[in-house]
Amino acid sequence: MKQYDNVVVFDHPLIKHKIAILRDEKTSMKEFRELVEEITTLMTFECLKEGVPTVQKQVKTPLETCTQTVVADNAIAIVPILRAGLGMVNGIHVLFPSARVGHIGMYRDEETLEPQSYYCKLPDGIEEKLVLVVDPMLATGGSACDAIDALKKRGCKNLKFMAIIGAPEGVSRVAEEHPDVQIYVSTLDRCLNEHGYILPGLVDASDRLFGTK
Numbered sequence: 001m002k003q004y005d006n007v008v009v010f011d012h013p014l015i016k017h018k019i020a021i022l023r024d025e026k027t028s029m030k031e032f033r034e035l036v037e038e039i040t041t042l043m044t045f046e047c048l049k050e051g052v053p054t055v056q057k058q059v060k061t062p063l064e065t066c067t068q069t070v071v072a073d074n075a076i077a078i079v080p081i082l083r084a085g086l087g088m089v090n091g092i093h094v095l096f097p098s099a100r101v102g103h104i105g106m107y108r109d110e111e112t113l114e115p116q117s118y119y120c121k122l123p124d125g126i127e128e129k130l131v132l133v134v135d136p137m138l139a140t141g142g143s144a145c146d147a148i149d150a151l152k153k154r155g156c157k158n159l160k161f162m163a164i165i166g167a168p169e170g171v172s173r174v175a176e177e178h179p180d181v182q183i184y185v186s187t188l189d190r191c192l193n194e195h196g197y198i199l200p201g202l203v204d205a206s207d208r209l210f211g212t213k
Contacts, residue, residue: 037094074125078134085133100126162183168191
């Protein structure tokens with residue numbers, strides 16, 4: 001795959017270890033859900049090293065008062081792409097429990113493989129926040145691009161996209177259509193098959209998260 005300035009593929013042994021268990025067809029729904037949250041927390045720690053709105057605050061220790069850097073109040077919003085993106089929300093809330101959550105609902109047409117939008121509910125003032133758009137699987141890139149388009153139309157300018165597993169086709173599409181959005185992927189897989197599934201992948205993340213198949 002072509003190298004893009006706005007794409008980061010993680011190379012962390014702990015993330016690799018958890019993804020290996022995540023892929024396993026024998027992994028239970030409970031463990032799958034926990035792993036998605038754990039991987040998301042690790043990704044969030046890395047991807048928010050830059051670009052997080054901060055302010056200076058005076059803190060009184062038992063010995064003296066000092067100036068400390070803290071994340072600005074209400075500075076972050078999480079927007080999962082339904083359904084699977086819901087599985088990543090708690091992983092971010094571990095680090096930012098007060099982050100507001102919006103929802104964008106999309107499903108993939110099984111014949112055209114194109115995304116179809118059916119729901120959008122976003123927090124007030126989201127255009128002023130750092131927005132983390134999350135979806136465990138970045139396959140064709142259609143849903144990710146449409147979700148980012150919807151957020152930009154709402155006025156959002158500070159956007160980051162996080163996926164646990166990405167296909168080269170989807171990563172390239174999002175990187176090229178939205179060069180101003182930083183993309184973070186835990187692992188880059190080989191390709192898409194004729195049905196639009198990532199290989200080797202883990203099949204459908206929503207079904208494995210929620211036990212619907």
